[in-house]
Amino acid sequence: MSNVTNVTDDLINAMNAHDLEAALRCYTDGAVYVSPVGVGEGRDEIASFLGAFLTGFPDVCWTPWNSIVVCGNLVITQWAITGTHRGPFTMPNGETIEATGRSVNIRGCSLRTMDGERIAVHCIFYDQLELYAQLGAELVFKGP
Template sequence: MGGDRDEGDSRMSNLTGLSDDLINAMNRHDLDGALRCYTEGAVYVSPVGVGEGRDEIASFLGAFLTAFPDVRWTPWSRVVVCGNVLITQWVITGTHHGPFSMPNGEIIEATGRCVNVRGCSLRTMDGDRIAVHCVFYDQLELYAQLGAELVLPRP
């Protein structure tokens, strides 16, 4: 029984360590370092869209770093589920200095506004790398802080 516990503790340590590596790389704005945390065929899912493979993930993460060049992720809590899934609750802070894509394809040009947005990530691991990374955040909170107008179409 003790062996199982040690193996589980080691797996949890690997998952949380990789999460720290990813967050630290993004906070350093080290896109290559962040991409090393993903498998070759990893899938990245966010409100802006889906990226498949490291090249597409690089496009998503790079666009975010361009929009918020001083962005900082601060994890609040994390939990390992089913042995290979890590859920992390976090907050990002940063200043909007570049174009940002909205889910409808519109671009919000730099506003110079500071943002503070809460969210969470669900990362499914394959060995020692991220295979699926789903990002959830309060889009309305972000758009309101950017000063975006959310207008419903009139019939």
């Protein structure tokens, strides 16, 4: 990895190859991963988050739209993911949605703070309602 933008390519290529070990090499030992599902600290917890996604969507494919470097060590990437829900997927409330066989196409963005040529903080954002609707989940209003 010769510079911070190459890390984006390395991470996306590793995830598209479903190579969790290669993906984890993109992170510092004490990296923090923040997603709608929760926060992971260190490579072991990050592996748990990324692995759970690969389990739920084993054919997942990330497509980056564009990446920019802001202020030297902050990289922002817009992306889309496509895949088929073929395994259990944990929702932010801790409930698990079993495989539905449904296809998903979700847009999102990542903000990564770099430490040298590794990711120190990785925050991802996507529309959870869009994902859950594509999985067939229903929004239930329980009242005030």
